[in-house]
Amino acid sequence: MDMDSTFFIYNSLSRRKEEFRPLDPPFVGVYVCGPTVYGDPHLGHARSAVTFDLLFRWLLASGFKVRYVRNITDVGHLVNDADEGEDKILKKARLEQLEPMEVAQYYTNRYHDMMRMMNVLPPSIEPHASGHIIEQIELVKEILKSGYAYESNGSVYFDVENYNRDHKYGKLSGRVLDELQTGTRDTEGQGDKRHAYDFALWKRASSEHIMRWPSPWSEGFPGWHLECSAMSTKYLGEHFDIHGGGMDLLFPHHECEIAQNTAAHGSDSARCWMHNNMITINGQKMGKSLGNSISLDEFFTGTHPLLTQAYRPTTIRFFILQAHYRSTLDFSNEALQAAEKGLERLMKGVAAIGKIKPSAASTVDVAEFDKAWRAAMNDDLNSSVAISVLFDWVRIINQLNDGQQQITAADLETLTESARTLVFDVLGLQDEAGNDRMELVGGLMGLILDIRSSAKANKDWPTSDKIRDALTALGIKVKDGREGSDWEFC
Amino acid sequence: MDMDSTFFIYNSLSRRKEEFRPLDPPFVGVYVCGPTVYGDPHLGHARSAVTFDLLFRWLLASGFKVRYVRNITDVGHLVNDADEGEDKILKKARLEQLEPMEVAQYYTNRYHDMMRMMNVLPPSIEPHASGHIIEQIELVKEILKSGYAYESNGSVYFDVENYNRDHKYGKLSGRVLDELQTGTRDTEGQGDKRHAYDFALWKRASSEHIMRWPSPWSEGFPGWHLECSAMSTKYLGEHFDIHGGGMDLLFPHHECEIAQNTAAHGSDSARCWMHNNMITINGQKMGKSLGNSISLDEFFTGTHPLLTQAYRPTTIRFFILQAHYRSTLDFSNEALQAAEKGLERLMKGVAAIGKIKPSAASTVDVAEFDKAWRAAMNDDLNSSVAISVLFDWVRIINQLNDGQQQITAADLETLTESARTLVFDVLGLQDEAGNDRMELVGGLMGLILDIRSSAKANKDWPTSDKIRDALTALGIKVKDGREGSDWEFC
Numbered sequence: 001m002d003m004d005s006t007f008f009i010y011n012s013l014s015r016r017k018e019e020f021r022p023l024d025p026p027f028v029g030v031y032v033c034g035p036t037v038y039g040d041p042h043l044g045h046a047r048s049a050v051t052f053d054l055l056f057r058w059l060l061a062s063g064f065k066v067r068y069v070r071n072i073t074d075v076g077h078l079v080n081d082a083d084e085g086e087d088k089i090l091k092k093a094r095l096e097q098l099e100p101m102e103v104a105q106y107y108t109n110r111y112h113d114m115m116r117m118m119n120v121l122p123p124s125i126e127p128h129a130s131g132h133i134i135e136q137i138e139l140v141k142e143i144l145k146s147g148y149a150y151e152s153n154g155s156v157y158f159d160v161e162n163y164n165r166d167h168k169y170g171k172l173s174g175r176v177l178d179e180l181q182t183g184t185r186d187t188e189g190q191g192d193k194r195h196a197y198d199f200a201l202w203k204r205a206s207s208e209h210i211m212r213w214p215s216p217w218s219e220g221f222p223g224w225h226l227e228c229s230a231m232s233t234k235y236l237g238e239h240f241d242i243h244g245g246g247m248d249l250l251f252p253h254h255e256c257e258i259a260q261n262t263a264a265h266g267s268d269s270a271r272c273w274m275h276n277n278m279i280t281i282n283g284q285k286m287g288k289s290l291g292n293s294i295s296l297d298e299f300f301t302g303t304h305p306l307l308t309q310a311y312r313p314t315t316i317r318f319f320i321l322q323a324h325y326r327s328t329l330d331f332s333n334e335a336l337q338a339a340e341k342g343l344e345r346l347m348k349g350v351a352a353i354g355k356i357k358p359s360a361a362s363t364v365d366v367a368e369f370d371k372a373w374r375a376a377m378n379d380d381l382n383s384s385v386a387i388s389v390l391f392d393w394v395r396i397i398n399q400l401n402d403g404q405q406q407i408t409a410a411d412l413e414t415l416t417e418s419a420r421t422l423v424f425d426v427l428g429l430q431d432e433a434g435n436d437r438m439e440l441v442g443g444l445m446g447l448i449l450d451i452r453s454s455a456k457a458n459k460d461w462p463t464s465d466k467i468r469d470a471l472t473a474l475g476i477k478v479k480d481g482r483e484g485s486d487w488e489f490c
Numbered sequence: 491m492d493m494d495s496t497f498f499i500y501n502s503l504s505r506r507k508e509e510f511r512p513l514d515p516p517f518v519g520v521y522v523c524g525p526t527v528y529g530d531p532h533l534g535h536a537r538s539a540v541t542f543d544l545l546f547r548w549l550l551a552s553g554f555k556v557r558y559v560r561n562i563t564d565v566g567h568l569v570n571d572a573d574e575g576e577d578k579i580l581k582k583a584r585l586e587q588l589e590p591m592e593v594a595q596y597y598t599n600r601y602h603d604m605m606r607m608m609n610v611l612p613p614s615i616e617p618h619a620s621g622h623i624i625e626q627i628e629l630v631k632e633i634l635k636s637g638y639a640y641e642s643n644g645s646v647y648f649d650v651e652n653y654n655r656d657h658k659y660g661k662l663s664g665r666v667l668d669e670l671q672t673g674t675r676d677t678e679g680q681g682d683k684r685h686a687y688d689f690a691l692w693k694r695a696s697s698e699h700i701m702r703w704p705s706p707w708s709e710g711f712p713g714w715h716l717e718c719s720a721m722s723t724k725y726l727g728e729h730f731d732i733h734g735g736g737m738d739l740l741f742p743h744h745e746c747e748i749a750q751n752t753a754a755h756g757s758d759s760a761r762c763w764m765h766n767n768m769i770t771i772n773g774q775k776m777g778k779s780l781g782n783s784i785s786l787d788e789f790f791t792g793t794h795p796l797l798t799q800a801y802r803p804t805t806i807r808f809f810i811l812q813a814h815y816r817s818t819l820d821f822s823n824e825a826l827q828a829a830e831k832g833l834e835r836l837m838k839g840v841a842a843i844g845k846i847k848p849s850a851a852s853t854v855d856v857a858e859f860d861k862a863w864r865a866a867m868n869d870d871l872n873s874s875v876a877i878s879v880l881f882d883w884v885r886i887i888n889q890l891n892d893g894q895q896q897i898t899a900a901d902l903e904t905l906t907e908s909a910r911t912l913v914f915d916v917l918g919l920q921d922e923a924g925n926d927r928m929e930l931v932g933g934l935m936g937l938i939l940d941i942r943s944s945a946k947a948n949k950d951w952p953t954s955d956k957i958r959d960a961l962t963a964l965g966i967k968v969k970d971g972r973e974g975s976d977w978e979f980c
Contacts, residue, residue, distance in 0.1 A: 101615045109612050122599050125591045131621025134703050
């Protein structure tokens with residue numbers, strides 16, 4: 001098999017790159033953990049969304065039929081991920097004096113708006129945790145039946161110790177129970193759990209808890225880890241191809257998902273687990289408490305004190321794609337400004353392909369370009385290398401335009417097609433500054449210069465008719481072009 | 491109380507205009523029936539969405555705090571509304587060979603895209619029917635407990651006859667049971683129901699039915715009418731202010747909702763029921779079978795055989811708003827072209843306010859303008875009259891610019907503010923052709939004409955510096971303006 005055309009993905013479970021072989025080709029099932037909708041989307045959300053958008057696009061470009069499921073967490077995600085504390089959305093609702101679902105809806109809409117601006121494709125199915133309570137209750141029943149959970153005071157907890165005896169708990173994160181025991185010695189806040197490392201499958205709601213549903217154990221709500229097990233099984237089956245998410249979800253969220261699925265169905269769900277690395281800000285971890293969490297809206301408008309300017313959504317996207325998804329990525333204004341300049345150069349280079357005049361022979365190897373960037377993408381989605389290949393070719397495109405190199409018409413067509421596939425379909429970049437506006441300004445400026453040179457050369461000026469014709473050619477309708485009267489443009 | 495500042499709404503239940511008095515001012519709860527997501531949104535969806543967007547905007551502009559709930563029907567809406575036949579979404583899924591939720595997601599996204607293009611504000615909460623199965627099952631239990639429903643072969647049906655004995659069935663539509671009996675004499679397809687006019691609260695799923703949930707009666711799915719009763723109660727309470735929807739939903743959908751709520755809670759939910767009238771196409775009813783159902787996408791791209799051109803989203807919106815929501819509205823190319831021209835004239839008029847030079851005294855009564863359009867809006871959302879008031883004032887604005895009338899600076903400010911509130915906040919019109927583009931073209935054209943007249947008058951031409959300054963004033967950055975060299979714009 002040609003290594004270059006085989007897709008290799010780094011599997012967090014096996015800790016090595018593995019050849020991607022779908023369970024049921026050409027169909028591919030992908031599940032990715034989406035946002036908890038209690039705050040404005042920030043750079044961390046963008047990195048995860050762009051990473052798995054790249055995966056989605058690459059699978060589509062490779063000819064697979066993909067069902068891409070990305071959830072919305074609108075209930076059950078507690079402030080303290082270790083099962084205690086308040087529901088993030090409820091807390092925000094109380095702060096903002098709104099119905100919790102109004103908060104969830106608002107931030108879901110914000111997330112969608114920002115993702116659209118960044119040209120992140122919508123997933124095939126976007127299930128809400130609150131919309132799958134029945135499925136989660138059914139899953140709790142199965143885990144109870146298997147003996148790996150216990151009921152305690154109206155709540156149901158996963159019995160990690162018992163599970164660990166039969167299956168290895170910690171196979172994804174590499175953590176072992178002894179360590180966890182030491183790490184969570186403090187029994188305060190343990191509540192109804194037998195062990196601090198047990199996690200909630202169902203929580204009994206306190207009297208003031210608004211988001212609650214009936215269940216066989218109590219009026220309550222599902223534990224956070226449960227939703228992804230329930231919804232991935234519902235929409236992709238007990239076994240599917242790829243499960244993705246941010247590195248911060250690897251433990252405990254994904255570890256618990258694996259335990260839940262194994263407890264209920266006898267085996268884990270996803271063959272391959274992918275995790276994108278985190279973003280740091282000027283070398284520091286990003287976090288609300290550190291005051292350095294910059295929302296996407298603040299990036300797009302340049303309104304955060306750490307920002308020296310506004311950045312376009314595509315610049316943020318390009319900045320993310322310039323690094324491999326498993327590398328850390330450090331934000332700084334300098335790095336983003338460099339990305340902005342790089343993107344501009346790249347887009348100009350791609351546009352300049354259109355100006356190349358074909359020759360009888362080629363001095364460049366177009367097939368090499370196509371092969372190189374595809375090989376990079378097949379090597380665990382290495383967009384960083386694919387982009388550097390493209391930069392190399394921007395230089396070659398300039399040489400082609402300068403006449404230093406030649407290309408045949410057929411090769412030119414291949415080059416155009418290959419570059420377009422990479423830039424627009426796979427990387428999902430867009431020239432959002434408005435090609436339209438650029439074209440219009442360019443056209444009108446041409447007209448102005450024509451008028452000027454005509455006036456200069458002939459001591460003459462163009463007639464209204466001539467101007468009108470030129471405007472019409474630019475797609476600007478002119479209603480009334482009589483001399484001396486007002487012009488109307490529409 | 492000043493009649494002009496009191497909001498009157500036509501209540502379909504009482505069949506007359508009633509003063510709007512919120513149950514718990516300043517809060518207002520509004521529930522509107524949203525789309526069944528199994529096909530591309532068409533003109534009918536647009537009329538309903540724009541009508542209730544106008545209501546939402548007018549309530550907000552009037553100072554109310556509105557919780558606006560608009561649902562997504564993604565399960566249970568059968569092809570034959572009389573409870574038999576296939577689920578619309580399942581049928582489409584089979585046709586397209588997709589998971590039903592993939593179909594629902596696709597058309598939900600399409601609906602959101604189209605609504606955004608038409609500047610329809612997103613509702614405060616957008617609940618999915620499939621996400622509220624528990625709430626629907628609980629409601630069925632309550633109705634069974636009240637004695638107005640019966641179980642039959644795993645399904646549960648609403649017992650219309652029994653209900654009618656205690657409460658009046660048909661109070662919204664004015665239909666009486668005897669008529670219904672005659673109208674549905676045919677017992678074919680009655681299935682497990684006692685009477686043809688009984689309707690399903692829960693349906694047992696046949697073996698091939700994919701969308702199914704466990705319930706006390708069977709694995710199955712909720713009846714279509716149930717979701718709106720369950721979700722309006724969940725998010726707005728048992729009693730709320732306004733329930734809206736298209737006229738085609740009045741019977742049986744809303745009639746059944748009233749029966750369900752009354753059976754479960756002892757009384758109806760909404761104080762006021764609002765229904766927008768239908769759209770006809772060249773005088774004919776719109777329908778897929780008639781081949782005259784034009785999707786919004788087809789309107790925006792001009793790709794339907796019945797269309798002579800493409801129409802902008804704002805033109806469609808304006809066309810809808812030009813008629814009162816309770817009038818029928820007939821689509822034709824001529825009518826839409828007239829709307830397009832009218833909108834253009836109106837937007838130019840509003841823009842021309844900015845050119846008015848204030849005088850020491852006013853010959854126009856600005857307060858009258860503000861009062862007139864607000865009175866129209868308060869009169870059952872009469873956008874048709876509000877728009878005609880605005881057209882009258884476009885004439886006055888032109889007279890003010892021509893010097894035929896005068897206005898003080900204070901009055902000019904009031905006029906500007908009032909017109910903006912009406913046009914942008916309340917009617918939600920937008921100059922999407924791009925104010926930006928218009929401004930740019932206008933500015934560049936001014937520059938061209940300046941150059942021409944300068945050349946004509948002085949037998950001279952402007953210097954590069956002068957052109958650069960003019961471009962800079964238009965916000966166009968010029969990188970290199972040396973004579974003879976290429977100009978770069980960015």
